[in-house]
Amino acid sequence: MAYDSTAPNRHGPVRDWAADWDGLDDDWGRRAPEIWQDLRASGCPMAFTERYGRAWMPLHHETVSQIAHDTEHFSSFRVSVSLPDSPVRKAPPITSDPPEHHAHRRLLLPPFNAARIAALVQPTREYCRSLIAGLDGRDLADAAKDYAQHIPVHVIAEMIGVPESDAEVFRDWVHRNFQEAPRDNAAKLQLQKEMVAYFEALLAERAADPRDDLATLVGGAEVDGAPLSLDEQVGYLILLILAGIDTTWSGIGSGLWHFAQHPEQRRRLAAASFDDPLWIMAMEEVLRFYAPVTMARQVVADTEVAGCPVHKGDQVLLTFPAANRDPAEFDRAGEFVLDRAVNRHAAFGLGIHRCLGSNLARMELLVAFQEWISAFPDYHLDEGDRGVTTWANGQVRGPRAIPVRLR
Numbered sequence: 001m002a003y004d005s006t007a008p009n010r011h012g013p014v015r016d017w018a019a020d021w022d023g024l025d026d027d028w029g030r031r032a033p034e035i036w037q038d039l040r041a042s043g044c045p046m047a048f049t050e051r052y053g054r055a056w057m058p059l060h061h062e063t064v065s066q067i068a069h070d071t072e073h074f075s076s077f078r079v080s081v082s083l084p085d086s087p088v089r090k091a092p093p094i095t096s097d098p099p100e101h102h103a104h105r106r107l108l109l110p111p112f113n114a115a116r117i118a119a120l121v122q123p124t125r126e127y128c129r130s131l132i133a134g135l136d137g138r139d140l141a142d143a144a145k146d147y148a149q150h151i152p153v154h155v156i157a158e159m160i161g162v163p164e165s166d167a168e169v170f171r172d173w174v175h176r177n178f179q180e181a182p183r184d185n186a187a188k189l190q191l192q193k194e195m196v197a198y199f200e201a202l203l204a205e206r207a208a209d210p211r212d213d214l215a216t217l218v219g220g221a222e223v224d225g226a227p228l229s230l231d232e233q234v235g236y237l238i239l240l241i242l243a244g245i246d247t248t249w250s251g252i253g254s255g256l257w258h259f260a261q262h263p264e265q266r267r268r269l270a271a272a273s274f275d276d277p278l279w280i281m282a283m284e285e286v287l288r289f290y291a292p293v294t295m296a297r298q299v300v301a302d303t304e305v306a307g308c309p310v311h312k313g314d315q316v317l318l319t320f321p322a323a324n325r326d327p328a329e330f331d332r333a334g335e336f337v338l339d340r341a342v343n344r345h346a347a348f349g350l351g352i353h354r355c356l357g358s359n360l361a362r363m364e365l366l367v368a369f370q371e372w373i374s375a376f377p378d379y380h381l382d383e384g385d386r387g388v389t390t391w392a393n394g395q396v397r398g399p400r401a402i403p404v405r406l407r
């Protein structure tokens with residue numbers, strides 16, 4: 001039967017996660033780890049849906065890893081599970097496959113290397129302190145809205161060379177891109193039009209007046225001896241702004257939500273000096289346990305995964321967060337172990353597309369946790385009349401409101 005995106009109830013509430021999963025279902029944001037756990041326990045190797053055409057969802061580390069490493073059968077040209085006839089745009093390196101991928105990735109490696117990110121620690125620390133100073137005298141706060149959401153925008157805006165005063169514009173793009181566009185082609189086209197216009201104007205400004213930022217780097221870049229097309233330049237910048245914001249915002253928020261409910265872990269951290277390895281272990285465990293990012297692939301040649309035949313044209317969600325809680329891969333997989341010593345998690349992906357911003361993301365999470373927990377060692381969740389924690393669903397999952405009492 002031909003796919004019909006207007007069929008009634010195509011996006012109604014999910015009742016069967018094994019045969020009709022949907023990452024945009026209201027339950028996903030709040031409960032995705034439980035959903036994966038229940039599916040694994042039921043013996044399901046991969047969940048399936050026809051809400052976006054045919055799309056699969058693996059549940060085990062081994063399967064996620066197999067797909068992420070197999071660029072012959074699985075292409076990155078579409079990295080979000082979306083309607084089969086949805087418009088796709090190039091956003092290298094994430095949307096490129098071998099052999100082109102390598103050169104696109106190489107272009108972006110230097111600005112995200114460890115030395116360049118180390119230079120951002122102190123400014124990021126000072127920025128976090130300024131946000132905390134803004135809460136002076138308050139007993140109540142929202143750890144997502146007053147803190148987590150601002151840090152990644154502040155850092156990536158400066159790196160790319162866009163004004164931080166456009167933060168609301170960028171957060172609106174992120175919301176529409178991950179939560180509306182996958183099931184609405186017109187919304188996706190409109191968003192793409194706005195992002196393209198914004199970055200074409202920025203690239204024109206930098207061509208006339210170069211600066212030391214990523215917009216200037218991308219505007220003047222060559223790949224394999226040829227200049228990038230304007231379309232590719234815009235694609236790079238769209239990727240950097242989208243990948244740089246809600247991923248890290250979700251990671252910081254998830255950690256703050258977790259520590260708000262675990263006083264004994266919070267107190268251990270508050271008592272540790274900033275160079276104590278406990279901080280790094282805690283940050284890595286937040287990434288494992290609350291990994292915010294899932295990405296998609298499109299099947300380009302028929303093959304078999306976990307005993308399921310997958311066909312050319314099918315989509316697959318790469319559930320790195322589900323892989324991170326697979327008991328076949330991790331001891332005490334379903335438990336948050338603050339001082340987990342060996343932690344080879346897949347939060348930043350597996351294979352050639354492994355996160356290029358991982359040094360930056362780790363630095364932001366670490367500094368954000370250190371500053372918040374030292375300032376508010378007794379903060380705790382304060383859900384009730386003032387509201388509850390709300391979660392973004394879709395391919396980047398994390399808390400968007402976290403009501404807390406600061407002392």
Ligand code: HEM
Binds near residue numbers: 295
């Ligand atoms: C906690 C925060 C973050 C998480 C969990 C995360 C996760 C991921 C994952 C899972 C991938 C692999 C995608 C795939 O296989 O298709 C990826 C790729 C990527 N990430 Fe991140 N990311 C984070 C922060 C960032 C930041 C701050 C940036 C900076 C702009 C960034 C830039 C990128 C880029 C450019 C790629 C594509 C790399 C390639 O295709 O070679 N990420 N990220």
